[in-house]
Amino acid sequence: MRIIIGENYDEISKKAALIVAAQVILQPDCVLGLATGSTPLGLYRELIAMYQRGEVDFSKVTTFNLDEYYPITPDHPQSYHYFMYQNLFNHINVQPENIHLPNGTAEPVEAECSNYERMIAAAGGIDLQVLGIGVNGHIGFNEPNPYLHARTHLTDLKEETIKVNSRFFQSEAEVPRQALTMGIGTILKARRILLLASGENKAQAIKKTVQGLVTTECPASFLQTHPDVTLLLDREAAALLG
Ligand code: GLP
Numbered sequence: 730m731r732i733i734i735g736e737n738y739d740e741i742s743k744k745a746a747l748i749v750a751a752q753v754i755l756q757p758d759c760v761l762g763l764a765t766g767s768t769p770l771g772l773y774r775e776l777i778a779m780y781q782r783g784e785v786d787f788s789k790v791t792t793f794n795l796d797e798y799y800p801i802t803p804d805h806p807q808s809y810h811y812f813m814y815q816n817l818f819n820h821i822n823v824q825p826e827n828i829h830l831p832n833g834t835a836e837p838v839e840a841e842c843s844n845y846e847r848m849i850a851a852a853g854g855i856d857l858q859v860l861g862i863g864v865n866g867h868i869g870f871n872e873p874n875p876y877l878h879a880r881t882h883l884t885d886l887k888e889e890t891i892k893v894n895s896r897f898f899q900s901e902a903e904v905p906r907q908a909l910t911m912g913i914g915t916i917l918k919a920r921r922i923l924l925l926a927s928g929e930n931k932a933q934a935i936k937k938t939v940q941g942l943v944t945t946e947c948p949a950s951f952l953q954t955h956p957d958v959t960l961l962l963d964r965e966a967a968a969l970l971g
Contacts, residue, residue: 738928940971
């Protein structure tokens with residue numbers, strides 16, 4: 730694992746944008762795996778600014794998002810679909826037909842999951858996957874459990890995740906109890922992985938990810954088995970690394 734520590738959130742957001750932009754410049758038709766949550770917001774803000782300055786062109790890029798709540802309609806303000814359009818896609822020149830997110834209203838859900846896997850494979854696989862991390866060590870919505878799913882699947886959210894994510898909803902009761910997510914194997918198949926973490930509430934999960942045993946109780950620890958992972962951390966998120 731390559732670990733890069735920045736002073737603060739702004740610094741890691743700028744560095745993350747440079748890494749993503751470099752990927753797109755080197756390989757204009759690359760496949761990006763994208764994440765939601767508050768952590769990548771700074772990265773997306775920087776990418777939009779770079780696009781506006783004419784420094785990066787997304788016209789040939791294909792994107793696959795990690796996850797989506799289930800059930801949720803794409804126009805729901807807390808859907809990851811809505812989030813991605815609001816915070817990135819509406820402001821850059823990625824082509825609508827090249828944008829993919831799991832469909833939070835799909836029926837039957839198993840067909841949606843296998844189709845998502847097929848589409849990723851048909852696009853040639855993910856070149857660079859951006860990840861955040863949950864306070865409990867989840868990546869995408871692969872929650873700590875005695876087992877993990879390898880491929881895209883429907884999953885039950887943990888109570889702690891529902892609580893943490895309720896800050897974006899009117900109330901905790903409104904948070905969907907399930908989600909569609911790429912599996913741990915889907916994520917590990919990406920050629921390169923860039924995980925961002927900021928703030929002291931992520932420090933414990935980062936310590937387990939980097940220095941703990943590889944265990945399904947910390948899904949991010951599986952990143953230790955991948956040959957090309959970069960962790961971009963601010964000082965607070967890196968505070969417990971020995
Ligand atoms: C959500 C998402 C994850 C994200 C995590 C952390 O549950 N499914 O992909 O990494 O939360 O979110 P935040 O960046 O807001 O801390």
